[in-house]
Amino acid sequence: MKRWFDLRRRSAGLWAFRLHRLSGIGLVLYLYLHLAVLNQLRGGPGRWDAFVALARSPLFLALDVILLGGVLIHGLNGLRLTLLGFGRGLRWQKQLFWVALTLSVVLMGWGAVAMFRR
Amino acid sequence: MNLTFTLRIRRPQGWADFTVTVPDDAYVLDALEAAERHDPTLLFRHACHHASCGSCGLRVNGRERLGCVTRVAEVASRGRVLKLEPLRNLPRLGDLLVDHQPLFSRIDAVDLPPIRAAASEAVAGPQPTRFENCIECGLCVSACPVAGSDSSYWGPAALAAAARVAAEPRGRDVASVLKLVDDEHGLWRCHGVFECTEVCPADVDPAGLIMGLRQRLLEGERQ
Numbered sequence: 001m002k003r004w005f006d007l008r009r010r011s012a013g014l015w016a017f018r019l020h021r022l023s024g025i026g027l028v029l030y031l032y033l034h035l036a037v038l039n040q041l042r043g044g045p046g047r048w049d050a051f052v053a054l055a056r057s058p059l060f061l062a063l064d065v066i067l068l069g070g071v072l073i074h075g076l077n078g079l080r081l082t083l084l085g086f087g088r089g090l091r092w093q094k095q096l097f098w099v100a101l102t103l104s105v106v107l108m109g110w111g112a113v114a115m116f117r118r
Numbered sequence: 119m120n121l122t123f124t125l126r127i128r129r130p131q132g133w134a135d136f137t138v139t140v141p142d143d144a145y146v147l148d149a150l151e152a153a154e155r156h157d158p159t160l161l162f163r164h165a166c167h168h169a170s171c172g173s174c175g176l177r178v179n180g181r182e183r184l185g186c187v188t189r190v191a192e193v194a195s196r197g198r199v200l201k202l203e204p205l206r207n208l209p210r211l212g213d214l215l216v217d218h219q220p221l222f223s224r225i226d227a228v229d230l231p232p233i234r235a236a237a238s239e240a241v242a243g244p245q246p247t248r249f250e251n252c253i254e255c256g257l258c259v260s261a262c263p264v265a266g267s268d269s270s271y272w273g274p275a276a277l278a279a280a281a282r283v284a285a286e287p288r289g290r291d292v293a294s295v296l297k298l299v300d301d302e303h304g305l306w307r308c309h310g311v312f313e314c315t316e317v318c319p320a321d322v323d324p325a326g327l328i329m330g331l332r333q334r335l336l337e338g339e340r341q
Contacts (some may be wrong), residue, residue, distance in 0.1 A: 013312030013325075017263060084310045087333030090326045093312055 012094040016077050019101075023074040030067055061115050069108040076100035123194045125153050127160070128203040129213050135199075140190060147174050147185035149200070150214075161213035169319055172255030176214050177203040182257035182317040205260035207273075221256050224276035228295055231288045250282060251320040258314035258324050270303040274314035274324035277305060281327035284334060296335065305332050 136153040164174040174185040194200035208216040236248040258274035
């Protein structure tokens with residue numbers, strides 16, 4: 001796995017591969033974190049309200065923005081990989097990655113603004 | 119004009135530095151031969167010096183290249199260190215020398231005929247022929263992150279060879295070749311990273327061929 005992350009002189013395809021794996025691992029970890037958070041409900045309304053207050057802190061919102069970025073890049077690059085897997089758009093695989101990345105960054109930025117404004 | 123620089127070579131015991139001076143139009147292989155004059159025990163492979171034999175593949179500053187056609191001036195500016203490492207994902211025999219046998223065995227299993235018809239404008243006379251593009255250098259195998267994590271993976275070169283058989287059977291049994299590579303360690307293991315295509319010195323486009331072959335299988339080619 002160490003070789004997946006040799007950063008030297010690689011092209012867009014490998015950056016897509018790395019981001020896909022990092023975001024995938026992050027989303028799996030998030031799933032378990034999410035289940036742990038839901039477990040707070042068992043502690044009653046007081047405990048849940050305290051958690052919600054914490055979740056509205058800037059640090060948590062920043063983590064939400066990172067989560068949104070992970071979901072976006074994993075999902076959009078997943079669509080790119082699906083196309084490529086069916087033999088579609090092979091010539092434009094790099095451009096498709098840049099489109100996915102750009103869309104992810106733009107939507108993440110939009111999401112960040114929306115979250116911090118509330 | 120000459121170029122003097124440090125050639126940093128990854129040997130089994132660690133990095134070794136050689137100060138070499140070569141003409142400014144020299145290639146990495148020339149620099150290696152200059153280093154070999156300092157230390158005749160240095161292990162590396164080469165043969166043709168013109169990108170036909172596929173022997174001199176190595177990593178230059180982390181990137182897979184053929185030493186014989188990579189100009190030193192392109193990869194090492196004056197005063198800089200030029201790092202050379204062996205190819206990855208193939209058994210290392212020593213210094214910059216790797217064993218290509220696992221790669222050759224898989225290509226042999228696919229049984230790609232080495233000669234193909236050449237495109238020709240001629241309307242009469244014998245059909246001209248040429249060699250297949252792949253020079254079996256192993257750069258694609260080294261660059262592939264999947265080959266780095268699954269030693270059973272067929273690898274880009276062998277899968278591209280299978281795709282060539284499927285495209286131009288020349289007497290080969292396409293169904294048996296497809297059956298061979300229609301496997302979790304074959305076509306379906308590729309993650310579409312395209313590094314193989316990026317580093318291929320012979321424009322084989324292994325990733326494109328793998329995806330094309332997948333498409334054929336999805337369309338029920340084997341039925």
